[in-house]
Amino acid sequence: MKVVSRRSFVVTALVVAVFAASPVAAQAPKGKLVLYTSQPERDAAQTVAAFKRVQPAVDVEVFRSGTTEVMGKLAAEFAAGQPKPDVLLLADAATMEALKKDGRLLTYREAKVDGLDPGSYDADRTYFGSKLITTGIAVNTAAKTRPAAWADLAKPEYKGQIAMPSPLYSGAAAIMLGTMTARPDLGWGFFEKLKAADAVAVRGNGAVMTAVANGEKSYGVLVDFMAFNAKAKGSPIDFIFPAEGLPAVTEPVAILKTTQNAAAARAFVDFILSDEGQKLAVSMGYIPARASVGMPSWYPAGAKINLMPTDIPKVVQANSENLKRFAELFGN
Amino acid sequence: MAEAAGVRGRAEDYALLWSLVLVVAVLSVLPLARLLLEGIAPGGALSAQALTRVLSSPATWIATRHSLVTALGGTLLAVLIGGTVGLVVALTDIRGRNAYVFCFVMPLLLAAQVVALAWLQLFGPSSPLLAMLGIAPPLGSRNPLYSAEGIILVLGVQYAPLVFLTLRAGLRALPQELIEAGLAGGGGPMKVLRAIVLPLMTPPLLAGVALCFVSCLGNFGIPALLGIPGNYLVLPTLIYQRLAGLGPGALSEVAVLSLLIGFIAVIGIVAQDALLSRRDFRISTASIVARPFELRRWRLPVEVALWTLSVVVLVLPLLALVLTSLVPAVGVPLNLATATLDNYRFVLFDHAAAKRAFVNSFGLSGMAAVAIVLLAVPLAYFLVWRRSRLLRMVNLVTEVPYALPGVVLAIAAILLFLKPLPVVGWSLYNTVWIILFCYLARFLVLGLRPVISGYYQLDRTLEEASQIAGARLLRRLRTIILPLVAPAAAAGALLIFLTAFNELTVSALLWSSGAETLGVVFFSFQQGGDSNFAAALGVLTVIVSIALMLSTLPMAGRLPQGVLPWRD
Numbered sequence: 001m002k003v004v005s006r007r008s009f010v011v012t013a014l015v016v017a018v019f020a021a022s023p024v025a026a027q028a029p030k031g032k033l034v035l036y037t038s039q040p041e042r043d044a045a046q047t048v049a050a051f052k053r054v055q056p057a058v059d060v061e062v063f064r065s066g067t068t069e070v071m072g073k074l075a076a077e078f079a080a081g082q083p084k085p086d087v088l089l090l091a092d093a094a095t096m097e098a099l100k101k102d103g104r105l106l107t108y109r110e111a112k113v114d115g116l117d118p119g120s121y122d123a124d125r126t127y128f129g130s131k132l133i134t135t136g137i138a139v140n141t142a143a144k145t146r147p148a149a150w151a152d153l154a155k156p157e158y159k160g161q162i163a164m165p166s167p168l169y170s171g172a173a174a175i176m177l178g179t180m181t182a183r184p185d186l187g188w189g190f191f192e193k194l195k196a197a198d199a200v201a202v203r204g205n206g207a208v209m210t211a212v213a214n215g216e217k218s219y220g221v222l223v224d225f226m227a228f229n230a231k232a233k234g235s236p237i238d239f240i241f242p243a244e245g246l247p248a249v250t251e252p253v254a255i256l257k258t259t260q261n262a263a264a265a266r267a268f269v270d271f272i273l274s275d276e277g278q279k280l281a282v283s284m285g286y287i288p289a290r291a292s293v294g295m296p297s298w299y300p301a302g303a304k305i306n307l308m309p310t311d312i313p314k315v316v317q318a319n320s321e322n323l324k325r326f327a328e329l330f331g332n
Numbered sequence: 333m334a335e336a337a338g339v340r341g342r343a344e345d346y347a348l349l350w351s352l353v354l355v356v357a358v359l360s361v362l363p364l365a366r367l368l369l370e371g372i373a374p375g376g377a378l379s380a381q382a383l384t385r386v387l388s389s390p391a392t393w394i395a396t397r398h399s400l401v402t403a404l405g406g407t408l409l410a411v412l413i414g415g416t417v418g419l420v421v422a423l424t425d426i427r428g429r430n431a432y433v434f435c436f437v438m439p440l441l442l443a444a445q446v447v448a449l450a451w452l453q454l455f456g457p458s459s460p461l462l463a464m465l466g467i468a469p470p471l472g473s474r475n476p477l478y479s480a481e482g483i484i485l486v487l488g489v490q491y492a493p494l495v496f497l498t499l500r501a502g503l504r505a506l507p508q509e510l511i512e513a514g515l516a517g518g519g520g521p522m523k524v525l526r527a528i529v530l531p532l533m534t535p536p537l538l539a540g541v542a543l544c545f546v547s548c549l550g551n552f553g554i555p556a557l558l559g560i561p562g563n564y565l566v567l568p569t570l571i572y573q574r575l576a577g578l579g580p581g582a583l584s585e586v587a588v589l590s591l592l593i594g595f596i597a598v599i600g601i602v603a604q605d606a607l608l609s610r611r612d613f614r615i616s617t618a619s620i621v622a623r624p625f626e627l628r629r630w631r632l633p634v635e636v637a638l639w640t641l642s643v644v645v646l647v648l649p650l651l652a653l654v655l656t657s658l659v660p661a662v663g664v665p666l667n668l669a670t671a672t673l674d675n676y677r678f679v680l681f682d683h684a685a686a687k688r689a690f691v692n693s694f695g696l697s698g699m700a701a702v703a704i705v706l707l708a709v710p711l712a713y714f715l716v717w718r719r720s721r722l723l724r725m726v727n728l729v730t731e732v733p734y735a736l737p738g739v740v741l742a743i744a745a746i747l748l749f750l751k752p753l754p755v756v757g758w759s760l761y762n763t764v765w766i767i768l769f770c771y772l773a774r775f776l777v778l779g780l781r782p783v784i785s786g787y788y789q790l791d792r793t794l795e796e797a798s799q800i801a802g803a804r805l806l807r808r809l810r811t812i813i814l815p816l817v818a819p820a821a822a823a824g825a826l827l828i829f830l831t832a833f834n835e836l837t838v839s840a841l842l843w844s845s846g847a848e849t850l851g852v853v854f855f856s857f858q859q860g861g862d863s864n865f866a867a868a869l870g871v872l873t874v875i876v877s878i879a880l881m882l883s884t885l886p887m888a889g890r891l892p893q894g895v896l897p898w899r900d
Contacts, residue, residue, distance in 0.1 A: 034845060041860050045683050062685065063845035064856065069576055084762070084845070140663075142471045161472050202561060206861020213663030215457030215471045226861075233661030234670065331563060 029263035030057035067171025091171030129250030154193035164221035178315035363744035374584035409488025414495030443834035445553030446870035450649035495540035502536025542604035550737025657867035675868035697832035738837030786820025
């Protein structure tokens with residue numbers, strides 16, 4: 001089992017700091033940049049606004065939806081021969097890996113990856129993890145009992161009280177499904193038990209958060225930052241780190257080969273990986289890819305989050321079969 | 333000299349007439365013809381593959397059944413509410429009729445998706461309103477509106493005004509003699525209602541039922557907000573999900589689905605026609621309007637009942653929506669300490685797409701309103717004063733894009749504009765212009781009807797005098813006719829603006845980044861779990877709509893009766 005701690009991110013923070021401070025290239029990028037992202041509305045808006053402060057001459061247009069839906073739109077645009085986006089900021093590496101395999105991603109050899117965990121970005125430098133997003137269990141604070149492990153959710157006292165994001169919409173959920181079903185301790189049996197316990201699959205993590213915070217469901221399978229951000233704003237919601245570990249995604253950023261504005265696209269990647277971009281992610285409640293910039297306030301002090309390892313190539317391979325089986329099981 | 337000028341004038345008339353016919357053909361006929369072609373020959377090759385694949389999929393028939401259940405249920409409820417209120421308001425001597433009609437008709441002119449969210453906020457464990465009253469349901473209670481019954485309830489409330497409006501228009505033509513004869517013959521008011529009024533009101537009632545059924549069937553916003561979370565899909569939401577998930581690759585399939593929903597709508601309209609043609613409902617004279625029944629001691633209870641209804645179906649949901657828009661985060665109890673305007677600040681100033689959507693929605697609705705009126709004034713001239721078989725056809729086809737569900741037109745427009753236009757090479761797909769095209773096609777009839785009724789009020793002698801004096805048609809239209817029909821045209825323009833401004837059905841399928849409408853941004857907030865932002869945006873659109881409706885009241889007196897639906 002792979003364990004990520006604060007320390008494992010910290011490698012060459014100093015080198016990075018020097019890099020970030022070095023003078024920018026003579027010609028500042030300008031023009032239109034189209035971003036397709038699965039970030040929540042508010043986070044996407046903040047990311048773009050912060051990027052604009054660094055690159056005021058670039059106009060960013062954003063299309064936002066769940067990763068699976070963004071990919072649907074993109075696939076259609078590829079088919080029509082007119083992909084609109086220049087950069088992608090999507091939930092998971094499996095999606096990026098599939099795009100890379102189809103030869104859609106631009107290699108960015110000079111991307112500033114020093115100080116990043118080598119596992120967080122593609123060795124061929126086509127996509128770069130921007131943060132770490134884990135999936136755990138959200139609980140409405142008024143709920144009577146609290147699960148300690150994923151397996152607990154199958155118990156009778158949770159019947160009819162669980163919401164989870166549909167992998168047919170969310171990339172993080174697709175990775176969760178691929179990771180959990182590949183494990184002997186959970187497997188498809190776990191999802192069949194959830195179905196038997198009347199768990200519902202809603203569209204995305206946002207819908208799970210709303211259902212749990214609203215009290216329509218007492219428990220939800222949810223990404224960490226959404227639970228903690230809602231909690232920070234006063235929503236009656238808590239986040240539990242299940243004993244078996246938490247599946248995680250890295251929300252990679254990537255440039256499409258067909259980009260009309262490579263300079264601006266590279267500047268966007270630079271910004272996401274820069275100290276400033278990483279600090280922004282922390283301020284929005286995410287665990288950053290660059291551990292040297294600090295951790296979000298909710299991060300358990302001194303502790304480590306027990307991550308479930310994901311075999312990306314295997315998930316990519318099994319993905320469409322998984323989605324089909326999930327759709328049959330949960331009916332959407 | 334005069335002869336030559338006359339010939340030139342006639343040539344000009346014909347040029348104008350035929351260009352109008354061409355525009356109507358492009359807007360109303362071309363998209364649907366393209367859609368029909370796709371049904372027979374998907375992708376250009378004659379094949380029944382897409383057809384059989386869609387028609388053999390269980391999802392198609394589940395969604396069809398859901399569509400029929402919700403549309404019929406919604407229609408039934410709308411007829412009960414709208415019919416009762418219509419009879420009471422039109423036939424009795426209740427007070428404050430104008431104010432009441434304004435409130436009762438309002439839901440119809442608000443965005444369906446906003447109304448659906450407002451109702452959602454009224455129920456559920458974290459309803460700010462129920463929480464304030466201390467009667468919020470316990471943790472884990474499902475919001476009861478996420479169900480077929482919920483969809484039927486909100487559809488019924490939303491479209492009850494349609495039945496009310498058609499019925500009221502019919503009651504205005506009801507001659508007083510018939511009622512007086514019935515009363516003199518010894519029948520009580522209830523007997524007269526049953527034996528005389530209701531039978532005579534069958535045509536407007538049936539027209540209202542058909543209109544209501546087609547509107548419920550085509551509605552996207554309500555089943556999208558209330559049905560998608562519980563995976564209760566109707567045909568428009570199924571089409572949306574297929575297209576959103578698979579993109580234009582699924583076009584042949586969704587084309588078949590939209591033909592299916594169009595087919596069901598046509599059955600509804602044809603059934604209404606068939607029912608009406610079997611009997612003769614003609615009313616002999618359009619005489620003095622009937623004197624209202626005196627309610628006497630029942631007047632106050634009836635008034636209280638009517639206003640209670642309005643409070644329940646309009647005021648309470650809107651109040652819940654306003655309260656939700658003030659909540660800082662989902663599930664936070666609302667009180668003076670937690671209430672915030674942050675959600676408004678975010679949608680007005682921080683969120684780029686929402687800011688763009690304000691510009692897009694105002695611009696698209698404004699352009700559609702102006703363009704349609706400029707088209708409707710000359711078109712109505714020919715339709716009213718120069719009858720011919722061709723013009724009767726034109727009149728009929730303008731109705732089609734509005735009568736059919738919005739998704740049908742949207743899919744047709746995608747098929748038409750997916751590839752760049754031939755010759756000029758412009759690409760409309762993925763721009764705001766494809767949305768504008770659909771607004772023009774769909775709402776043309778909303779502008780045309782008021783302008784036509786404006787023409788009927790005109791005395792033609794002025795126009796004829798200027799014709800004799802040698803003014804050509806275009807000049808007469810500009811200097812004589814336009815000023816005279818201006819109030820009706822303005823009312824039509826406003827109706828178009830309001831409808832387009834609150835629209836989601838068409839733009840949900842046609843939007844692209846940079847070309848978002850307010851409906852689309854609202855829907856995307858709601859889907860992403862940001863219902864507080866959605867509520868704030870919804871409240872802002874409601875304020876704009878109500879302000880526009882109120883702004884018409886000063887000119888209401890100069891308008892033909894029935895042009896402004898919210899005026900008695």
